[in-house]
Amino acid sequence: MARLPLSMHADHRRGPLAAPRVLAALASTGVVLAVLLALLYSGYLNYTELSPPQVEIPPARPVVDASGRRVDDGRSWITRRGNLWHLYLTGTPEEMGAAQGRLGARLFRSLDAQVGEFLHRRYHNWLDAWSESMRLLWDYHGADAQLRSSDRTELAAFAMALPAGIVESGRLNTYNRLFLHQCFLDLSRRLVEDVIVEGNAFAVAARPATGSSHPARLIVGRSLDLGDEFDPGRIVTVYRPDGKYPFASVGWPGLVGVVTGINGRGIVVTINPARTDDPEEPGLAWPLVLRQVLEEADTLEQAQQIIRDAPLRTSGVVLLGDGVRRRAVVMEVSPRTDGSRRVVRGEDEAIVWATDHLLREHFERDAQNHRIKVSTSSGARYARIGELIRKPSNFDQQDALRILRDRHGAGGAPLGLGNRHALENLATTQAVIIDATSMVMWVAEGPSTLGRFRAFDLRQLLTRHDQPPAPLEDLPSDPLLYSEEYTDYVEAKRQLEYATHLLALGQAADAESAARLALGLAPELAELHRLLGDIARDLGHREAAVRAYRRYVELVPGRMREQQRVRSIIEELGG
Structure with a gap:
């Protein structure tokens, strides 16, 4: 019987073992790459994150008055007059920052949650949200270095005084998030349209x-x-x-x-x-x-x-x-x-x-x-x-x-x-x-x-x-505040929200009925015309959709992104 070449014998013997070894090597390489990426990501976050200066804040000394409408913290206090809050701050940056964090924590938490919900609606795709947050971190890395030392100290004391976990900070520490709250005018510019x-x-x-x-x-x-x-x-x-x-x-x-x-x-x-x-x-x-x-x-x-x-x-x-x-x-x-x-x-x-x-x-x-x-x-x-x-x-x-x-x-x-x-x-x-x-x-x-x-x-x-x-x-x-006209307007806004929800559920006919009711209450409410256009388009009523969309564009200056979208829809519909 002819002998096979030695190399062929060797290949035959290695064959059953080669695939697992290759897979193991690939897995090891993947683990190494994952570790490297994690380190790079962690390093990026550490490099771009704003770090607060070291501060010492005075101990909390809250005192609630008998009416329950005023709370004192040291020399500072907060009270309510009708629907207005009145906050009084005095002293050093550490004292004023700490007082803001303690006296206004609940109010700040509410606003911060609204900001989070707004960003979630705008960047509902996780990749878009992640990419924008990475750009934001880069654009603002080291940005607090130009602040006066008193401002940095007050922000740091504010962040330190907030109860732990009260802010959904995500990738940002509380100081960094508070700093960005001061930049709201700058950040609104990032919404280019x-x-x-x-x-x-x-x-x-x-x-x-x-x-x-x-x-x-x-x-x-x-x-x-x-x-x-x-x-x-x-x-x-x-x-x-x-x-x-x-x-x-x-x-x-x-x-x-x-x-x-x-x-x-x-x-x-x-x-x-x-x-x-x-x-x-x-x-x-x-x-x-x-x-x-x-x-x-x-x-x-x-x-x-x-x-x-x-x-x-x-x-x-x-x-x-x-x-x-x-x-x-x-x-x-x-x-x-x-x-x-x-x-x-x-x-x-x-x-x-x-x-x-x-x-x-x-x-x-x-x-x-x-x-x-x-x-x-x-x-x-x-x-x-x-x-x-x-x-x-x-x-x-x-x-x-x-x-x-x-x-x-x-x-x-x-x-x-x-x-x-x-x-x-x-x-x-x-x-x-x-x-x-x-x-x-x-x-x-x-x-x-x-x-x-x-x-x-x-x-x-x-x-x-x-x-x-x-x-x-x-x-x-x-006097408008107590009029039927204003009551109708408020009810129309609620009805608009309900109609929007119905359309999202795929109930276009019911959504149209709800929107028409709102339109009777507030015929100049621009968002209603946008919704009626969406409903008509969903129902296949092209001409009605174009009319509603055109009315929306007439009534809503300022929301450039939505106007551009609606104009594109009008062109698509041949309007």
């Missing part, structure tokens, strides 16, 4: 007419809209930091910076978001810069200089007022630090106002700014304020209130409730009126601007805290 945050602001240097008993004063009105997705709660916070000017800020839980505020020297600040072609820079978030203004500036010129010198991450429109000198200006600012992109308007005018687009010639050819002006409600709101604002003689808080509550379009044209072209779109997160000369502030307790505006004696809160507050009158609720 959407405009989520919108603002209005105006100031009038009121000069009394001859023979009038009205004093000369500076009146500021302001509203800010974070959209229907958020109900963050309304907090008036008085800060009395050691060694700095005291100030009052109107905001929400977790906001250490300022979006609307006034200091003890009568300096007022408000911020509206803006978008320009200038790319983001590694800089500070607007609320933290405006806090620095209130803590350090006692003149309009000093306030402007702080903003000119600040490293900023994104663009913004800032209204600055000086109640002592009864002057106000608007600063239009981009992240670029050259003088042509940080400009002032209204220096010699008795009336100034702003929405979300920039007016100075330096921004005339800016494509992003032009898009905001013509494709969102900013242009319409700016024009409407210009129509409503009176000449400065005898202008007072009642006049400011009428502007903030205006629900009409250009020339007084009627608009449906909730229309985003209106100054009052029923989604306002905060509304504030400040008499910066008399040092009185009125803050809306909601909903939107419809509820009562509570009066705050700023002299007592910021300068004469050892004296009782002056007897001040609140501004009354809008």
Whole structure:
């Protein structure tokens, strides 16, 4: 018998063992790669995560008063006035941060959960959510290094004082998450197609007419809209930091910076978001810069200089007022630090106002700014304020209130409730009126601007805290709040939610019936027309779908992403 070659014998003997060895080798390689990837991922997280400075916070000393409406923690306290929370903070950064964490923990948890739900709806695909979180970590790694040491310390104390596990921090530690809460204006820009945050602001240097008993004063009105997705709660916070000017800020839980505020020297600040072609820079978030203004500036010129010198991450429109000198200006600012992109308007005018687009010639050819002006409600709101604002003689808080509550379009044209072209779109997160000369502030307790505006004696809160507050009158609720029209609107919103749920279950016919009921209650509710378009498309009714979608586009400026989607659907349907 012929012998087989030795090599063939060897192959025959190895054959049954070769496959397991190869598989074992592959498995070992996979394990090594998995370990390497895990190490790289862990290293990435460690590199990009913001680490809080070491701080020591005072021990908790909560004291609840007999009514249960006020809680003290050391020298700080929180109470409730109607639907407004009033937080009083004093002392060192450690003391103020710890007090915020203890006194406002429940409120912050509620807002943080809303943010998480919003992100889940937007990035429902886990890979999209993971990718965006990785980009976010990279873009903001080391970003807190530019903060003043007092701000970093206060944020760290705030994070340390929050009860463990109260925040669903995911990949972020609590300090990192709190820091990003200060950057909400910057983060809203990342939603490139959407405009989520919108603002209005105006100031009038009121000069009394001859023979009038009205004093000369500076009146500021302001509203800010974070959209229907958020109900963050309304907090008036008085800060009395050691060694700095005291100030009052109107905001929400977790906001250490300022979006609307006034200091003890009568300096007022408000911020509206803006978008320009200038790319983001590694800089500070607007609320933290405006806090620095209130803590350090006692003149309009000093306030402007702080903003000119600040490293900023994104663009913004800032209204600055000086109640002592009864002057106000608007600063239009981009992240670029050259003088042509940080400009002032209204220096010699008795009336100034702003929405979300920039007016100075330096921004005339800016494509992003032009898009905001013509494709969102900013242009319409700016024009409407210009129509409503009176000449400065005898202008007072009642006049400011009428502007903030205006629900009409250009020339007084009627608009449906909730229309985003209106100054009052029923989604306002905060509304504030400040008499910066008399040092009185009125803050809306909601909903939107419809509820009562509570009066705050700023002299007592910021300068004469050892004296009782002056007897001040609140501004009354809008009669609309108690009307059938508003009740119908609220019910229509609930019916819209129900109809949306039915459509998601595949019950298009039932969804249409529910949506039609809502349409009878609130025919100008834009989201209803979007839903009716979706329902008609699902039922195969092309022409009805196109009509509904077109009406939606007419009624909803500002939600660019949804408008683009709907326009694409209209084209797809041949409309």
